[in-house]
Amino acid sequence: MIVRILGEGQFQVAEDVAAKLTALDTELDAAVRKNDDAAFRAALGAAVRLVRESGSSVPPDTFTTADFILPFSDASIDEVRKLLADGSITGSDSIGLP
Amino acid sequence: MSVMKRVSLIFRAKANKALDRMEDPRETLDYSYQQQMEMLTRVRRGVADVATSRKRVELQMNSLQKEVNRRDSQARDALSKGREDLARAALQNKTSLQGQLNDLQGQYSNLQEQEEKLTVASQRLQARVDAFRTRKETIKATYTAAEAQTRINEAFSGISEEMGDIGLAIQRAEDKTAQMQARAGAIDELLASGALEDHVGGQQDSIQAELDKLGASNDVESQLAQMKGELSANAPREIEANPNGDSNSNGSEATTSEATTAAEQPQAGDGL
Numbered sequence: 001m002i003v004r005i006l007g008e009g010q011f012q013v014a015e016d017v018a019a020k021l022t023a024l025d026t027e028l029d030a031a032v033r034k035n036d037d038a039a040f041r042a043a044l045g046a047a048v049r050l051v052r053e054s055g056s057s058v059p060p061d062t063f064t065t066a067d068f069i070l071p072f073s074d075a076s077i078d079e080v081r082k083l084l085a086d087g088s089i090t091g092s093d094s095i096g097l098p
Numbered sequence: 099m100s101v102m103k104r105v106s107l108i109f110r111a112k113a114n115k116a117l118d119r120m121e122d123p124r125e126t127l128d129y130s131y132q133q134q135m136e137m138l139t140r141v142r143r144g145v146a147d148v149a150t151s152r153k154r155v156e157l158q159m160n161s162l163q164k165e166v167n168r169r170d171s172q173a174r175d176a177l178s179k180g181r182e183d184l185a186r187a188a189l190q191n192k193t194s195l196q197g198q199l200n201d202l203q204g205q206y207s208n209l210q211e212q213e214e215k216l217t218v219a220s221q222r223l224q225a226r227v228d229a230f231r232t233r234k235e236t237i238k239a240t241y242t243a244a245e246a247q248t249r250i251n252e253a254f255s256g257i258s259e260e261m262g263d264i265g266l267a268i269q270r271a272e273d274k275t276a277q278m279q280a281r282a283g284a285i286d287e288l289l290a291s292g293a294l295e296d297h298v299g300g301q302q303d304s305i306q307a308e309l310d311k312l313g314a315s316n317d318v319e320s321q322l323a324q325m326k327g328e329l330s331a332n333a334p335r336e337i338e339a340n341p342n343g344d345s346n347s348n349g350s351e352a353t354t355s356e357a358t359t360a361a362e363q364p365q366a367g368d369g370l
Contacts, residue, residue: 006267007263064255071101
């Protein structure tokens with residue numbers, strides 16, 4: 001599975017890692033819904049570490065889209081909410097795509 | 099639905115929307131490549147902007163550090179002159195300045211981090227763009243129209259995600275730099291106008307003034323002492339310069355024993 005961490009690029013991760021990520025994703029989603037900043041940071045931090053440590057960087061000549069996209073490792077809960085709402089971050093109007 | 103999945107779908111949807119607008123596949127590749135070049139320029143400018151801000155904060159930190167050191171030596175100076183009240187005021191100013199300095203240090207490392215991240219992002223994009231250019235030419239040369247469409251969509255969507263990512267990273271860095279610049283601007287103005295001293299503590303100028311006054315009065319005292327010494331030493335010399343002895347009584351009673359000895363020495367020398 002391909003996972004992107006915003007600001008860090010794409011990583012190829014094994015299936016068992018993907019399963020762990022899915023669990024963390026559920027935690028992340030719950031934290032955003034409950035506006036629980038501590039839980040949000042814990043889940044995001046764990047997911048980012050997992051991908052960085054167990055994934056391998058996708059080479060530059062492989063053009064593919066990610067199955068999962070993780071927010072910036074130091075993103076705030078508000079930033080993620082905005083990203084989910086319209087694909088932008090605070091202060092910008094668009095995702096910068098053509 | 100999950101957070102990570104939703105974000106990836108948002109990125110994909112935007113890329114698909116852009117793809118739908120393209121009619122000629124070759125146009126898609128060229129258009130995307132042109133956009134990539136623009137994005138490269140943007141990210142490089144972003145790195146340069148953050149670096150400029152970081153250097154500005156560095157200069158401000160140096161200025162503030164000098165001020166902190168100055169207050170510290172003022173405090174020592176005041177204490178050595180027995181003025182604990184002045185020393186306390188100087189140290190209060192120093193603490194306030196130190197607080198501002200610590201704040202700047204935090205901002206500095208934040209900017210440094212942004213700069214590093216953007217630099218890495220810029221290198222990653224450059225590698226991607228180079229690879230895309232090769233892929234673009236290969237697709238144009240090798241594949242039939244039907245195959246080309248699939249390959250083009252892959253390459254386009256893949257690079258679009260990368261550009262979306264980097265676009266957000268640049269935006270983030272710009273936001274952080276803008277926030278920082280507003281604060282840095284205020285400190286710059288303070289430093290330039292010399293108002294920092296007043297801003298930090300109205301007493302600062304009076305501390306220096308008091309210390310200068312103390313220094314001046316000490317100086318006056320020591321000059322007085324020196325003059326008194328010279329006068330008493332000169333008195334016997336005048337006597338000697340006047341061997342008639344008329345002026346023998348001229349204030350000679352006031353001469354200290356030291357002055358007398360000093361006066362005797364040249365006499366002995368003359369006698370030889």
